[in-house]
Amino acid sequence: MTETALTVHQTARPTGFPSADQFRFAESPVPEPDPGTALVANLYWSVDPYHRELMDGGFALHAPLEGRTLGRVVASRTPSLAEGEIVFHRQGWRTHAVVRPEEVRRIPHHPGVPLSAYLSVLGGTGLTAYVALTRIARLRRGEDLFVSGAAGGVGTATGRFARLLGAGRVIGSTGSAEKAAYLTRKAGYDAAFDYRTAPVADLLARAAPTGVDVFVDNVGGDHLGAAIGALRERGRVVRVGTISQYNTPDAPPVRFDHADVVEKSLRVEGFLVKDHLDAQEELYDFAVPHLRSGALVADETVIDGFERIVEAFLLMLRGGNTGKILVRAA
Numbered sequence: 185m186t187e188t189a190l191t192v193h194q195t196a197r198p199t200g201f202p203s204a205d206q207f208r209f210a211e212s213p214v215p216e217p218d219p220g221t222a223l224v225a226n227l228y229w230s231v232d233p234y235h236r237e238l239m240d241g242g243f244a245l246h247a248p249l250e251g252r253t254l255g256r257v258v259a260s261r262t263p264s265l266a267e268g269e270i271v272f273h274r275q276g277w278r279t280h281a282v283v284r285p286e287e288v289r290r291i292p293h294h295p296g297v298p299l300s301a302y303l304s305v306l307g308g309t310g311l312t313a314y315v316a317l318t319r320i321a322r323l324r325r326g327e328d329l330f331v332s333g334a335a336g337g338v339g340t341a342t343g344r345f346a347r348l349l350g351a352g353r354v355i356g357s358t359g360s361a362e363k364a365a366y367l368t369r370k371a372g373y374d375a376a377f378d379y380r381t382a383p384v385a386d387l388l389a390r391a392a393p394t395g396v397d398v399f400v401d402n403v404g405g406d407h408l409g410a411a412i413g414a415l416r417e418r419g420r421v422v423r424v425g426t427i428s429q430y431n432t433p434d435a436p437p438v439r440f441d442h443a444d445v446v447e448k449s450l451r452v453e454g455f456l457v458k459d460h461l462d463a464q465e466e467l468y469d470f471a472v473p474h475l476r477s478g479a480l481v482a483d484e485t486v487i488d489g490f491e492r493i494v495e496a497f498l499l500m501l502r503g504g505n506t507g508k509i510l511v512r513a514a
């Protein structure tokens with residue numbers, strides 16, 4: 185444990201794309217746990233697209249930020265948390281946190297599963313993909329699927345889970361040729377395209393000439409309009425996120441043929457993963473055996489060193505990650 189604790193604060197609101205100078209690393213002595221609490225030294229941090237949304241108002245300025253984190257209990261003044269235990273909690277963006285037992289979740293020990301997986305494919309990211317497919321799309325065997333933001337954390341988990349659930353063709357879009365190649369070579373996608381090279385509707389028509397049954401949408405904008413056109417009868421749109429708009433709030437509204445929704449009997453449904461935390465055990469039951477057998481791989485971009493957390497966050501917003509982006513304690 186270092187003697188100094190570091191905590192990231194947001195110092196200014198962004199207009200458009202955020203920058204590193206809108207954050208500050210605050211130094212303080214490592215906090216002491218009060219009776220009933222424990223001190224956690226954080227080991228892995230998640231930086232997420234929703235943090236960009238919080239930068240517009242949800243994050244208080246000049247105050248510690250929230251974020252999903254895994255850490256080890258290093259000093260405890262509560263019988264409920266033993267020193268050495270690994271816990272999940274939401275006091276991220278800082279090296280150390282003082283937590284109450286009810287603020288943490290113990291990480292189960294599944295032999296052979298790396299710790300980082302509990303923030304990626306077994307964490308909120310994987311849970312989002314799992315809920316999107318099983319509860320919202322209600323994906324059936326043999327159905328064809330299109331995923332936007334396919335090379336990110338949710339997108340790679342969606343493609344891999346869909347494959348394990350018996351999907352038909354799985355098609356993804358992403359922001360570079362390299363990431364498109366990763367999707368088809370490594371992540372189980374049948375086809376992938378770089379959405380920057382042509383209108384999304386044209387690229388999707390080429391990749392899925394007979395249409396798709398399900399669209400899992402991490403991006404919104406043109407992707408959503410294009411996918412509604414490509415969906416078959418009784419198709420489903422699962423609205424997961426709208427990252428194409430987080431840095432461009434003035435982006436024009438999505439254009440799509442509203443009659444398509446009626447004439448093809450489409451269902452468009454969004455959800456927030458926080459309303460589906462009861463699916464966590466089901467996700468473990470589904471995914472852990474596949475992780476152990478090697479049928480499932482956790483796609484991750486790991487950045488080493490807490491002092492690089494802001495850099496990692498901005499990198500993710502620019503598409504510099506493949507799979508879930510995580511920061512690991514040096």
Ligand SMILES: NC(=O)c1ccc[n+]([C@@H]2O[C@H](COP(=O)([O-])OP(=O)(O)OC[C@H]3O[C@@H](n4cnc5c(N)ncnc54)[C@H](OP(=O)(O)O)[C@@H]3O)[C@@H](O)[C@H]2O)c1
Pocket residue numbers: 232233234308309312333334335336337338339357358359360363402403423424425426427428429455456457458500501502503504505507508509
């Ligand atoms: N509903 C929920 O409860 C829930 C939970 C978790 C996440 N989400 C949402 O799911 C989406 C993915 O989250 P994640 O954590 O897995 O992040 P991620 O996909 O790992 O990272 C974000 C990715 O977004 C892409 N991107 C950035 N700007 C874009 C733009 N203008 N147009 C298209 N793509 C853009 C980048 O990839 P490219 O190189 O492909 O551009 C980047 O890698 C986000 O919209 C997030 O808000 C929702």
